[in-house]
Amino acid sequence: MALFELDGLVFGYSGRPAILQGASLTLEAGQRLSIAGANGSGKSTLLQLMVGLLVPQSGQIRAFGQARRAEPDFHEVRRRAGLVFQDPDDQLFCPTVAEDVAFGPLNLGLGRAAAMDQVEAVLTRLDLMHLKDRVTHRLSGGEKRLVSLAAVLAMEPEVLLLDEPTNALDEENAGRLVAILQGLPQAILLVTHDAEMRAQVAPQGLRMTAGRLVPA
Numbered sequence: 001m002a003l004f005e006l007d008g009l010v011f012g013y014s015g016r017p018a019i020l021q022g023a024s025l026t027l028e029a030g031q032r033l034s035i036a037g038a039n040g041s042g043k044s045t046l047l048q049l050m051v052g053l054l055v056p057q058s059g060q061i062r063a064f065g066q067a068r069r070a071e072p073d074f075h076e077v078r079r080r081a082g083l084v085f086q087d088p089d090d091q092l093f094c095p096t097v098a099e100d101v102a103f104g105p106l107n108l109g110l111g112r113a114a115a116m117d118q119v120e121a122v123l124t125r126l127d128l129m130h131l132k133d134r135v136t137h138r139l140s141g142g143e144k145r146l147v148s149l150a151a152v153l154a155m156e157p158e159v160l161l162l163d164e165p166t167n168a169l170d171e172e173n174a175g176r177l178v179a180i181l182q183g184l185p186q187a188i189l190l191v192t193h194d195a196e197m198r199a200q201v202a203p204q205g206l207r208m209t210a211g212r213l214v215p216a
């Protein structure tokens with residue numbers, strides 16, 4: 001069963017010409033796929049459509065074996081597919097790092113103690129335990145990006161949708177992120193301008209061109 005099957009998605013922001021003009025892709029379990037493309041070509045827009053944050057004007061979205069049309073269809077999609085936003089400030093909204101990372105597990109119904117165990121496990125895995133009690137909005141841009149990834153991984157999604165994950169990361173942390181992603185079991189859809197990262201994490205690639213996805 002494919003995790004995602006997007007067929008002929010058309011989307012334009014209100015009152016503006018369509019950015020996506022028939023974008024299609026299939027993401028299978030365990031697959032790693034990258035998407036490149038010019039600034040403003042619609043890559044972030046596509047990821048937001050995949051988890052129901054935007055609604056296509058036409059085209060089909062199947063996720064985890066089912067057609068997804070209305071908002072309630074996407075609750076399950078957002079639980080099983082973790083989107084790491086391009087801007088960490090869209091992801092992180094709690095006072096401290098521990099609370100931000102615990103938010104997802106608590107929301108999924110985990111008890112406080114189990115959620116805190118999960119927070120420690122994820123922060124340890126990403127080598128971020130030193131940030132656990134920090135005030136989130138005072139972190140550096142790169143630290144926020146890593147905490148965003150931790151917050152998504154804490155929900156144990158089946159697939160990761162990553163929007164420019166190396167933005168604001170220094171070379172050392174970008175390298176660490178690549179190693180972390182290489183070691184994860186999840187399927188990954190990786191949007192990035194970073195050609196080296198695409199080669200290391202998701203060599204099979206597509207390119208967004210004129211509103212469609214074509215082999216890179």
Ligand SMILES: Nc1ncnc2c1ncn2[C@@H]1O[C@H](COP(=O)(O)OP(=O)(O)OP(=O)(O)O)[C@@H](O)[C@H]1O
Nearest residue numbers: 013014019037038039040041042043044045046086
């Ligand atoms: N909320 C919005 N309302 C109106 N236009 C928007 C909105 N969000 C994005 N856009 C526009 O839609 C186009 C596609 O944006 P999108 O962020 O999907 O591109 P992208 O391929 O991810 O770009 P980048 O590589 O710069 O991150 C851009 O022209 C952008 O300005």
